[in-house]
Amino acid sequence: MAVTARPLPHAAGRAEEHEDPREHLMHDPRPRGEMNAMVLESMHTTTWRYWLATGTLFFLVLTCFVYAWYYLIANGLGVAGVNRPVYWGIFLANTVFWIGISHAGTFISAILRVLKVESRRPFTRAAELMTTFGLVQAGASIFMHMGRIWLAYWLFPFPNERALWPDFHSPLMWDFLAINTYVLCSTMYLFLPLIPDIAMVRDHAKGWPKVFYRLLSLGFRGTEGEWKNLHTAMNIFAFAIIPVMFSVHTIVSWDFAMATRPGWSSSVFGPYFVIGALHSGMAAVAIVLFLVRSTMKNMKYFIRPEHFNAIGKLMLMVSMAWAYFYMNDYLVPWYGGDKWEKILQEFTEKGPLWWLWYTMLILNIVVPWAILWRKKWRSTPWLLASVGVLINIGMWIERYVIIPESLTINRMPFTWQIYIPRVEVFLTIGTVSLFLLLYMLASRIIPLVPVWEVQEGQIAHTLRRVGKADLPTLSEIE
């Protein structure tokens, strides 16, 4: 009996769908001069929309940040919503939230650099700016929650005639060391790859901006020695800042894990918080990239759907990791039967704030898993940014559930009291506005795209003929 070969149904008549590699940034090179001009144009083109946005943000910062903080300092923490037993409220939730956002910048500029993920090239600086500005908000939020903020310098170790030193038994002091290390190092790490781009801006500038950029570029030319030193320093930073990044949010989580409270004293908090930071941070990167791409001129050349696809994949993976850690944190007390932990879980799920808990789970798990599995949806900038917004709301709720909500339930039932935020709401709006305002201002002053890194990548990427196809090839030019 003869065997007839028939084409498989799915292959009949349809060529394999594959995107043209020439649509990728790394395979679409333009002359460096042209890319420089594009970036400079995006820096210097300001429309009325920019001024409107900046003006609104400035107004919000003046009212909800400057005035609200003055009001808080002048009247004391009584104007906030904290009480017994919820001594820490939204200020701490904001601190953890902003430190979380700042982790994404380091993840992209350090971890992706070390792993040689080429798609990171155009947006490392945009992400790293998020780190620096996010840490500014985190620092502000920590200072806001202090009772006597005018004595905040006492947390700094310095010799004094009263022989007073801070107490390194305290997780808050580990926080102090870790966050300061992280701020200083990530600012330095932001500045290092920025030097050649500032030199480029300096070369094209005129008048008093040229003086400013000349000062900032430190006399960089691009000689072999300078590049070697810069490259070596950047490599040291890239490798060294990764363990710092992990340690920072772990230490922040220890502020809670070291305490004796039910719901807080969990040994999984270290990695749980780090993954949570990456979750909200990657989502924030998606938002920022969407805003940069859609509002700034020429950015559609540099930031393409392929980058959103890459970030979307990371967001999906981190969301799964977050779900895994949350399951750990939830299942163990649920099963273990410690009386107070069970009461706390019951309060979280069925108490007056039950809707917060369900919202958190839906936004952090269901939304990313429902949308990010499909490449087409991941590559759609506005859709990914919307998912990013929802994830960030979900992660903020997660910090709210962990901090004020868990503090309500403790081992002394006579003291249980609900937390109702007051001036913290304004100050939260203020920190978000300040973050966006700093970003808007930075976009005018420094180039958001590291053009030299993009060109470096474009030189390393070629198309090689293999059989009948042109395949993207990457050479190790570093």
Next chain:
Amino acid sequence: MTTDLQLPAFTNASEKDLGGRWGMVIDQDICTGCQACVAACAMENNVPYVGEDDAAYGRAMHWIRIERFWKGTFPEVKMTPFQPMLCQQCHNAPCEPVCPVYASVHSASEDLNLQVYNRCVGTRYCANNCPYQVREFNWRDYTDARLHPELTSLQNQLNPDVTVRRRGVMEKCTFCIQRIHQGEDAAASENRELADGEVVPACAQACPADAIVFGRIDDPNSRVSQAALPSRGYHMLEELGTLPRVTYLNGETNGSNG
């Protein structure tokens, strides 16, 4: 119980000395819940009056509070013994290591937990970490007569032996350390030992039922050591290992706190 591992200086040397010096016994079975101790403590230690709204929101600053519980459902409701809750002056106080500026330290000589008002910067970590929730925070300038003119006359009532705290500072029961020091100074100036019962904190002094007994627990003959002996005695939240200096006497719910 803690095991003595005899490790060198990387462990706490004073763990061997579990006796401590000053301690308290509170007899829940004879406490009437009259709150005289609350009022006396507030007057002795310049505890601020926070006003109705803040008190309703959980910001009342009493250093000692009478906790009331009940069991059963309506109409078969039964009261449980009143529970006066104050700083337990834990030997292994969880509030101490978490203060970033050493404002909450342990006194080696009196074995009390000290709150240093001048050093406190108000991070409130100590309050979060206290399992008994006995630490109070000055949320506003409650005692400032410039902000609250109605307090001007009350300022005459302030105890000059005790600091008046400003806002942003944590405070808690000190076992009336000012009275302890007064007693010790008096004894030293008269060249004698401190007699048992000479130092009486405000709450013990005011209690009409004599439910609060205070004294040296390293002296086995003192009234407080004798009072801690009965089988009714237990420590609150003993499973946390804080080694509190307050023993509660409760024949009904011996060993648990509801």
Next chain:
Amino acid sequence: MSEHVSLLALFEDIGPASDGIDKLRALGVTDDQMNVISGIPFPGRVLGRPGARTNVPQIALVGAALGALLGLFLVYGVAYLYPLQVGGQPLYPVPMGFIATFEMTMLGLMAFAFLGLFVDSGFPSYTPKEYVPEISNGKIAVLFACDQNDEKRFADALIKLGAESVARAEARQL
């Protein structure tokens, strides 16, 4: 009597630039009389240059050591100088030592790497230097020294290999 002059040759692309460097070496210019100024970093072997040396790692390691000492001092030195009993915890706790030493070591490592870049490259430096703005637009510049007599010969050889221009390098305010 022949003076040494500094010339700057501008190349459009990597290939002609490396050919030009080979030619210069063949014409007698030694490696340490040449320097390549470019808008992106090229490893030495790409352009046929000996790799540049850097002292940044050593400086960074010194910083790491100093940071470690600072971390140890903060936890143990301070506890030794001003002992205060807290919470039943030992006076010289081991875990806090790890945390503080790790953070301060990392801070020292990175801060000194940053400063090492400044020190090794002579940043910040605002004196006039040999440079043309086209370099940041992607051109590769080869800065070399040669005899005044050989100037024309070298320039012609390089232009034949594809140099856009060969001119006297003037030190100008950047």
